[in-house]
Amino acid sequence: MATWDPTPAGSEQPPGYDGHPPSRPENGVTNGSSQPDTAELPALTPNDVVIAVMGVTGSGKTTFISYFAPSARIGHGLESCTSTVNIHKATIGQGTVYLIDTPGFDDTHRSDTDILREVANWLNSAYKSRIKLSGIIYLHRIADNRMSGSAMKNLRMFKRLCGEEALSCVVLATTMWSMMASAEDGARRERELMTKPEFWASMVERGSKVLRQDNNAVSAMEIMRYIMAQRRKIDLDIQKEMASGKTLDETSAGREVQSGMEVMRRKHEAEMAELRQEMEEARRDHDVRAQREIASVRADLEEKLRRDREDRDKMRVTLDELRQQRAEELANERAAAHERELQLSNQMYQAQLDRERAANQANESLMEVKLQLAVKEADNIRLQREAAERRERDEGGGCVVM
Template sequence: MPDAEPRRPVSEAMTQPNTSAHAGLEVDEEITIAVMGATGSGKSTFINTLSGSNLQVGNGLRSCTSAVEISCSFQLFGRNITLIDTPGFDDTTISDTDILKMIAAYLSTTYENGYTLSGIIYMHRISDFRMTGVSRRNFTMFRKLCGDSSLKNVVIVTNMWGEVTPERGEARERELATDDILFKPVLEKGACMVRHDNTYASAQEIVRRLANKTPRALCIQKELVDEHKDVSETAAGAELSREMAELVAKHRAEIAQVKEEMREALRAKDEETREELAKVRGELEAHVKKIENDRERLSSEYAEEKKRADEEMKKIRMDLEAEQVARAQRQAQIEQLEVRLRDSTNNSAEEQKRLRDEITRLNNAPRGRRGGICSIM
């Protein structure tokens, strides 16, 4: 396994290139797989196990993945593979609006530049007693991001089998696979579901299922780039807006109830209860205001995020072109030195050694970025 790298934002991430979009650029073939799922479902641990990265792993209630991050690249099945770690839509440190904004900007910018994912892994804890509201919500957003056409490139991974008895785990697995509101619809459309026992061999087998898949564009990529939709108009954006509207309605009903209880406390001259209810009302109203603000800022802040990603992509492509020129120059130098070495039979051993050393130095010179989608998040 490769040496571990420090935790970092998305950088040096390479996806399968569309050669027509990269005419004139020599970009090494690379497989990129996104890893999605709820907070605490084991995404970062899975990535670290395979890649030797040290993405931060959460042991408590707070989420550690609050941005799109990538692993260090690693070799597997003769391919260069990079895994992308994405935050769940239940993150404790960042709003769902910001999560969608980050994921959408990354996916749209890479797709515009000819890159698509080879696969998506969705992590689910088999140890969960039931599919909670939070889990369902994460899976719903996952489906909206992917769409049905990319489900053949999806592997649903159940993990944490060591926390349940085999009988209980198998019963939950059957329920997930056969329930119409759980995983059954996506399995019927081409996704597969496999177990992960938290070993390197198990993780390797999961990636093997995706390594040779034909890269496919996700639904949100087609919506944003091909159909020129606003992020709020995408399936994922509309789903998020719908959820927010439901939550606002729920809180407004709660506020109305609290107001009635405050009036009763006032009539009863129960000042202590009235003050407590006033505090609850203030918290609910603040929450409603925050949700409404999140809904309003999605489009405007996505545009800013997308502009920044596009500017970084432009720099990356310039770096790629510069690296290609430098590589060609090094190769020309090497060829010239090899000719001189072949013609140096009358030269001293010291001169021949110098030529060999120079050829070795040029061959081992740093290659710069590996032609990836670097540092755009």
């Protein structure tokens, strides 16, 4: 196994560093983690080896991490399993590595703005605590016969987050080789990824390494060894940009998200104009049913436009504002989770009471039935005894005494 120097490269202090040496807190990133306050989360210091794992949902990020850290939870559905930044402590040889599992920009429940805020907050908290990445692993499914829209969006966001200088510490790892009909088809797609400018060509030119994650834990270990052998520490563009005073929407990654938002805004506004015209026609025709349907669609569009405006506002934040807002959001999320747990506990308690009440009612009904049977049985015995006595009297009354 390759060894690595735990001392950060260079002695310069990043912009935004407050001059105080970071202390190791109980959990998460030093000096401001985006992680929930749980005992399972490790603390990071500038001397630690930290590697980020990125890619679209379903590319195998959590599976890759699980080869080294059993704490990683693997999802088996179409929904995004990793919805927040998670830290996993792994022991490789004699060394400790921290693998950072990041959500992709195709989350099933959260907008690109929310994902960027989550990732940017974690990266900038790490940057301010002088924690540098030793490398980044970007996973891509070789089994995909074309670059989907979500894959292209993730790739563009990845390039904007990193910047050109950090690309030399990136491993572009292809996964899902077992799903290929032939190795030749996989090799052809790999060459296409490496040679087309819109895919990986420019990244490879700047030093990104293309490796295959095609043999489970074995190839995963080869990827880890490659990164650790580089003995480097890197800062990403989004870290340097926000530390210099830029707001999130002014960073390269922020502008990329906004360009997608602008396309959607124009699309929604065009649809809204069409709906207004259709509503006028429905009113002229006194078509009440059509008016109701158009009103419902328009309400959905208005909600989308409202969320677009809200996302734009959420992008206009400085580094410190983002950290404060994320802390408040996480506190609210924890409070909401606690409230859900209380509600679930109350529901379970009520369900138990209902079961016990039903059981008691069943027992009472059973006792009542048993009592009725006992009364009937006693009545039958009494009637049988009275009948026997009558027979005895009748038989005794038939004798004549002379």
